[in-house]
Amino acid sequence: MSIMLSTPSVDELSPAAEVLKRWQYDGGPLHLHSGDLGWYSLSGAEATAAALRMWSRDGEVLAIGLLDGPQLLRMAIAPHWRDDEELAHQIAADVDEPACGVLVRGGATVEARGAEPLIQVLLERGWERDDPWTPFHRTLSDPVEDCGLRIETIGPDRAEEWVTVHWSAFRGSTFTDADRRLRVGRWLAMAGGPFYGDARSLMAFDEHDNAVAVATVWSAGPGRPGLLEPMGVHRRHRGHGYGTAITLAAAAALRDMGSSSASVCVESSNVGAVATYASAGFTPSADVADLRRGPRG
Template sequence: MNMPDASRLAQLGDTLARWQVDGGPVHLHPGDLGWYSRLGPDETASAIRIWADGATPAAIGLLDGPQLLRLAIDPTRRDDAGLARRIADSIEDPEVGVFASGQATVEARGASALTRILGQRGWQEDEPWIPLRLDLSAPVQPTCTLIETIDEDRAGEWVGVHWSAFRGTPLDDVVRQTLVNRWLAMTAGPFAGTSRNLVAFDAQGRAVAVTTVWSAGPGRPGLIEPMGVHRDHRGRGYGVEITRAGAAVLREMGSSSAVVAAEGANTGALATYLAAGFVPATPVVDMSRGELEPRA
């Protein structure tokens, strides 16, 4: 296992892009690295772990916080027991630099050998997540809501809606500026060229919903991450509208499908994606050790 420096981020994004396939798992996507890059390229690189054979990555993980490792494995290696044991050994040894001792969760969708080995070592199944996919071979139904793709000069509108959607507390000027700076770091980072940032507006011109979408290149699944509706404007269909608009943008970028994963307990998000035309796949579970903690 090794950790990259920031100069390798674009290359790792390209590798992850090649691992995205229709019909495959909704696992770690280059868009996940792009969203994390709000913290800057050095911080993003420091959160990545690579398992490689020589110079060729076989698995790439993102430490999305100290207790959660999000993984993608080369599709040709998902049943490779030797690779799975190497990853499991790294995960369980605090000296290696993945997890400290104590509670930990591994998101290893599609990694059948690793999931099996972790289960044999006493790791438990976490709550289910639902992968959802929208085929983009045909045009996406147009939206009725005004939705715009925005640039840096409107970052404040985007982050204000996102904060309301996921935090729901008042947003003071200091926190807003911090979030804007992070958003600008993302849009100037190594993954910015694969993303588009959308805002939906109501009839009064107020920003009511946001999303960012990430392409993995032509003919591959694109990711919707994140999507949220302002708490004062829920229940009016804006989540469905912004999701469909994001999928349409991914189609324009050449994506074969749009993908997302939602917690099984998040009935609101699931209802939104289903109403937008997404088709659910078989639920998947993370593997956890120690006392489980809610995911943000």
């Protein structure tokens, strides 16, 4: 039977997440994680389902892609199918044909970590390697050292505090009332969605009880790597080691959830983030690069 491309329904989101969990293992590539679906679900369950693409044969899911925007496809391929040439050629053909409903025509990016045959096929079709990213991992076989700050797990009743720090960390612009309502609404949609049972949202406080940093962690189940996504420090409180502290707290939370290790990937050019994860005991792996197609592709 041929390889079929489909978009799941909302009811198929949880099964898709379970598939992605099974594909996570220590020593494997830091590819699309169930936590990536969880963080994307800020947009709601319907939008998350609409952004997924699944390649299957005879009822078995072989690969899952998340359209993190119309020009970025983030992939994971089943470990025992990762080296399959037929699958690599089929995904590449679907990616390059706008009528298939994966990527739009023109400039685009594919994240396909660990899927070497797919990478090679895309390169042969004229795609190029993009800027490097650095995967980081920390084993959780031993207890994580105390981070030195008060850490709280944040629930829906305190979503506004969490999103305020996150906005400052990643936006830095004025947080208007409209922005606040939108972001809190999205956070609540995520927390009420099909993925958040595997997550914890954390907030760190300094000695003056100022909220200084936030993070969310996502488990893939006991004995499997968990994901840290996102982590940010309030713009007014940078330079005090709070990024390292919240990262340690995130690793400790994942260990409490049964994760075997903690993982995160950052742009290699982001020297501050690279230094933060290293200082929190995360070990870098070899750089990886996405694949980029020019605007005339």
